[in-house]
Amino acid sequence: MARRPTDEQPVHATRLVRRMQRRPLTPRRAVGIIAASTVIFTVLGALLIWLVDRHDFPTPWAGLWWSLQTVTTVGYGDVVPTGTAGKFIAAVVMLVGIAFMAIVTAAVTAALIDATRGRSRAAADHALEAQLSEIGARLAAIERAVEQRRTTP
Numbered sequence: 156m157a158r159r160p161t162d163e164q165p166v167h168a169t170r171l172v173r174r175m176q177r178r179p180l181t182p183r184r185a186v187g188i189i190a191a192s193t194v195i196f197t198v199l200g201a202l203l204i205w206l207v208d209r210h211d212f213p214t215p216w217a218g219l220w221w222s223l224q225t226v227t228t229v230g231y232g233d234v235v236p237t238g239t240a241g242k243f244i245a246a247v248v249m250l251v252g253i254a255f256m257a258i259v260t261a262a263v264t265a266a267l268i269d270a271t272r273g274r275s276r277a278a279a280d281h282a283l284e285a286q287l288s289e290i291g292a293r294l295a296a297i298e299r300a301v302e303q304r305r306t307t308p
Contacts, residue, residue, distance in 0.1 A: 189259075197219075201215060211237055
């Protein structure tokens, strides 16, 4: 039976949970979601800065240029918001950019660690397989010797 959302659990949260349960989150899907979210925030930041600060950003393209600079942490400084609302939008775009860079760095690091663990695990498995093979051969020799003693008068 499906649970009804409570005040602490909004409807969109339960939909998200159900969707995640149907299709488990993989690193590849996570990167896609994060990249799409960053693009959305970048475009949204560009539009908001253009709407709020038309003096410094006379066209949506100027806003997009600024937003791309900000989210990628390049920040040439050729266009900057001067009003309080624009600075607030800039802070949000900066935080999204920093989070995106941190997440991408973490994803690359995790992938490298997983690859190294996989190679280490394969080497350990190979060594274990060789040991088990040797133990099996020794056990077979012991069984033959015991059987030979039983049959020898």
